[in-house]
Amino acid sequence: xxxxxxxxxxxQPREPTSEALHLTxxxxxxxxxxxxxxxxxxxxxxQQLDDQLQFCFFRDDQALDLGCGSDPVLQVPxxxxxxxxxxxxxxxxxxxxxxxxxxxxxxxxxxxxxNVSLETQPPEGQVQKGKKLVLICLATQGTGHITFSWYKGxxxxxxxxxxxxxxxxNFEIPRVTESDSExxxxxxxxxxxxxxxxxxxxxxxxxxxxxxxxxxxxxxxVFPGDMVELHCEAHGGSPPILYQFYRENxxxxxxxxxxxxxxFNLSLTMEHSGNYSCEADNGLGAQHSEVVTLNIxxxxxxxxxxxxxxxxxxxxxxxxxxIMALFCCWLKKxxxxxxxxxxxxxxxxxxxxxxxxxxxxxxxxxxxxxxxxNVVSGDEIYSLVYHTxxxxxxxxxxxxxxxxxxxxxxxxFRLKNTSDTSVTDVDYEDAM
Numbered sequence: 038x039x040x041x042x043x044x045x046x047x048x049q050p051r052e053p054t055s056e057a058l059h060l061t062x063x064x065x066x067x068x069x070x071x072x073x074x075x076x077x078x079x080x081x082x083x084q085q086l087d088d089q090l091q092f093c094f095f096r097d098d099q100a101l102d103l104g105c106g107s108d109p110v111l112q113v114p115x116x117x118x119x120x121x122x123x124x125x126x127x128x129x130x131x132x133x134x135x136x137x138x139x140x141x142x143x144x145x146x147x148x149x150x151x152n153v154s155l156e157t158q159p160p161e162g163q164v165q166k167g168k169k170l171v172l173i174c175l176a177t178q179g180t181g182h183i184t185f186s187w188y189k190g191x192x193x194x195x196x197x198x199x200x201x202x203x204x205x206x207n208f209e210i211p212r213v214t215e216s217d218s219e220x221x222x223x224x225x226x227x228x229x230x231x232x233x234x235x236x237x238x239x240x241x242x243x244x245x246x247x248x249x250x251x252x253x254x255x256x257x258x259v260f261p262g263d264m265v266e267l268h269c270e271a272h273g274g275s276p277p278i279l280y281q282f283y284r285e286n287x288x289x290x291x292x293x294x295x296x297x298x299x300x301f302n303l304s305l306t307m308e309h310s311g312n313y314s315c316e317a318d319n320g321l322g323a324q325h326s327e328v329v330t331l332n333i334x335x336x337x338x339x340x341x342x343x344x345x346x347x348x349x350x351x352x353x354x355x356x357x358x359x360i361m362a363l364f365c366c367w368l369k370k371x372x373x374x375x376x377x378x379x380x381x382x383x384x385x386x387x388x389x390x391x392x393x394x395x396x397x398x399x400x401x402x403x404x405x406x407x408x409x410x411n412v413v414s415g416d417e418i419y420s421l422v423y424h425t426x427x428x429x430x431x432x433x434x435x436x437x438x439x440x441x442x443x444x445x446x447x448x449x450f451r452l453k454n455t456s457d458t459s460v461t462d463v464d465y466e467d468a469m
């Protein structure tokens with residue numbers, strides 16, 4: 038704390054200085070900002086010891102603001118360079134006899150400013166457009182009043198200067214703009230010469246604007262197998278910008294670009310029809326594009342296959358239960374009527390040469406003849422099959438009967454049911 042000085046007017050003329058009284062300072066070369074102790078020492082006689090002395094301290098003919106007292110020691114809490122000067126003390130008796138000490142020179146030593154640096158808030162010199170930027174000038178040591186100055190650009194455009202008794206000071210830009218992107222430095226000086234910080238780059242970053250998604254296709258219509266290019270670009274915002282591509286909110290891929298946007302190539306299939314979008318983000322907030330719809334044209338041949346497949350699936354879906362029900366009814370009816378319709382195991386063998394059935398012809402040897410007859414009433418139609426062996430075959434085996442040599446017959450019947458489109462052929466061999 039700086040001690041004020043007041044003038045002390047003495048009623049009596051001052052006595053000449055005496056070698057019996059002298060002033061000492063501890064330390065003799067005090068540092069700025071530190072304390073100092075002054076002691077007024079006397080070689081008093083026994084008479085003076087019986088008389089109480091009053092001690093006063095002076096600097097450059099001005100009494101220190103503590104005045105005079107019985108204590109010969111004065112403690113100065115803090116000294117500054119401006120406190121340098123000529124110091125002396127005096128002792129006064131009750132009879133107003135004054136003794137003054139010789140003068141001493143006290144030079145308060147200052148500590149030069151050292152190791153100055155410039156810090157930013159937000160850190161690393163990255164600040165968003167429209168936000169506040171704080172430039173902090175720091176010194177690791179230095180005493181007394183320090184003058185701080187801030188400069189913009191390598192040419193040193195002075196922004197502000199302030200003096201204060203501290204090792205740091207701040208300079209603020211309330212709302213930065215893109216023009217504030219530059220290199221900055223600061224200086225600090227306490228009278229021993231300025232100390233300069235290094236250059237610090239300030240980058241003002243802007244949030245990205247809403248990106249635009251463009252689909253670049255080979256023609257007016259796109260088909261499966263075509264290649265489509267998805268291009269996403271934000272026309273505003275500080276780089277680098279990360280772009281992401283989406284189809285129906287499902288990520289397709291991402292790409293980072295310093296400028297000009299980013300692209301994503303896609304080989305199309307029928308499943309790629311749908312809504313597409315993209316996103317741009319530079320760390321200051323993501324922005325989404327509008328949705329773009331991509332319709333893929335189905336080729337004619339593929340469309341016919343899809344149509345046929347769809348119709349079949351539809352018919353099976355609708356008629357499948359009906360067909361199964363009809364089949365079950367027919368099968369149940371057939372099983373229930375089968376015992377009444379069992380044919381004799383040895384049906385009569387009509388003579389093939391004298392067929393009485395319509396549209397029948399005389400069979401030739403080695404040939405089979407088929408004839409339809411209504412053996413049982415109803416919807417069942419039976420067919421008679423005749424087969425005549427050649428004569429040389431009979432001669433080769435004379436033990437065979439005439440009937441066995443003459444023919445072999447089989448009876449077929451065809452079940453026809455109006456409730457079912459299926460037809461069943463049943464073969465009754467002679468062995469039955």
